[in-house]
Amino acid sequence: PIPVIIDCDTGVDDALALLFAVRHPGLDVRAVTCVAGNTDVDGVVRNTLTVLEQAGAGDIPVARGAERPLLEPLRTAQHVHGRDGMGDLGLPAPTRVPVDVDAVTLLRHEILASPRPVTLIPMAPLTNIALLLRTYPEVVRNIERIVFMGGAVAVGNATPVAEFNVWHDPEAAAVLLTAGVPITMYGLDVFQRVLVPAADVQRLRASSEPALRMAGELLAHRDPATSGDPTPTGGLGDAGAVCAVVDPEGITTEPLPVEVSLAPGPTRGQTVVDRRPVPGESEIHEGRREQPLVDVALEVDVERYVKLWLTVVEGP
Numbered sequence: 001p002i003p004v005i006i007d008c009d010t011g012v013d014d015a016l017a018l019l020f021a022v023r024h025p026g027l028d029v030r031a032v033t034c035v036a037g038n039t040d041v042d043g044v045v046r047n048t049l050t051v052l053e054q055a056g057a058g059d060i061p062v063a064r065g066a067e068r069p070l071l072e073p074l075r076t077a078q079h080v081h082g083r084d085g086m087g088d089l090g091l092p093a094p095t096r097v098p099v100d101v102d103a104v105t106l107l108r109h110e111i112l113a114s115p116r117p118v119t120l121i122p123m124a125p126l127t128n129i130a131l132l133l134r135t136y137p138e139v140v141r142n143i144e145r146i147v148f149m150g151g152a153v154a155v156g157n158a159t160p161v162a163e164f165n166v167w168h169d170p171e172a173a174a175v176l177l178t179a180g181v182p183i184t185m186y187g188l189d190v191f192q193r194v195l196v197p198a199a200d201v202q203r204l205r206a207s208s209e210p211a212l213r214m215a216g217e218l219l220a221h222r223d224p225a226t227s228g229d230p231t232p233t234g235g236l237g238d239a240g241a242v243c244a245v246v247d248p249e250g251i252t253t254e255p256l257p258v259e260v261s262l263a264p265g266p267t268r269g270q271t272v273v274d275r276r277p278v279p280g281e282s283e284i285h286e287g288r289r290e291q292p293l294v295d296v297a298l299e300v301d302v303e304r305y306v307k308l309w310l311t312v313v314e315g316p
């Protein structure tokens with residue numbers, strides 16, 4: 001199996017991602033690290049421990065990470081994820097506590113201890129990852145790839161142009177993008193398209209297995225119908241980034257220069273993706289070759305990822 005570490009802000013769709021990751025036989029989830037984002041970091045730790053227990057994976061080490069971004073204040077998304085950050089479903093409290101080292105220390109340890117290079121899957125503000133890269137730069141030698149949920153080529157969600165995870169801690173995202181390892185950006189352009197049909201959501205909600213009922217309720221919480229959309233479906237969200245690790249052929253990527261806007265004002269937190277053709281002699285293309293190239297997901301096979309996620313979480 002592929003050794004992976006998930007960095008999350010659980011989070012309704014982070015929960016859907018965790019459930020899939022721990023049930024996929026091709027993934028070895030070596031640790032889960034928590035960061036403030038959708039809710040405060042203690043809420044994220046609690047939600048993450050609960051989800052792993054519900055999923056039958058209560059032995060995976062979980063660490064508490066940064067409680068606020070590098071420069072920005074904490075700006076949670078409780079309007080999207082509920083007061084508890086998990087859809088206010090009244091899930092049980094976890095029976096265990098996080099490990100007694102911080103997220104950066106656990107990340108360093110697990111990356112360097114892995115016999116095979118690790119794939120990192122951040123699906124939250126990138127504060128922990130930036131702190132890791134600046135504190136222990138030697139970890140890059142045992143990182144295979146970073147597949148992160150964040151950014152947008154086209155339209156944002158936190159602002160007209162900025163996606164939440166990058167907008168929440170733009171400086172941290174800028175550190176990630178210059179990490180010097182292969183990076184895949186699973187941004188809003190694909191993230192928002194992977195929707196589970198209503199019949200599947202209803203089947204999960206009616207399941208006799210608590211973890212599947214939880215997944216069904218979480219998907220129902222993400223139903224765009226609650227915001228007036230007539231199509232009753234639930235978005236897989238962050239779980240799509242994990243699908244992209246096990247089934248990279250389900251997305252179409254292009255290696256493109258990506259830069260985070262750090263300037264104050266309306267573009268702050270935007271991922272500026274340069275999709276201009278490679279310059280011809282008569283054209284001016286400032287900066288085109290100076291940015292590191294990121295494999296940016298531009299298309300996704302929606303049915304393929306929905307089927308993959310359902311097959312893995314529901315089992316044979």
Ligand code: BDR
Nearest residue numbers: 011013123124164165238
């Ligand atoms: C991202 O922000 C969070 O609300 C979601 O969990 C996802 O990681 C989407 O912008």
Ligand code: CA
Nearest residue numbers: 011014123124
């Ligand atoms: Ca998230």
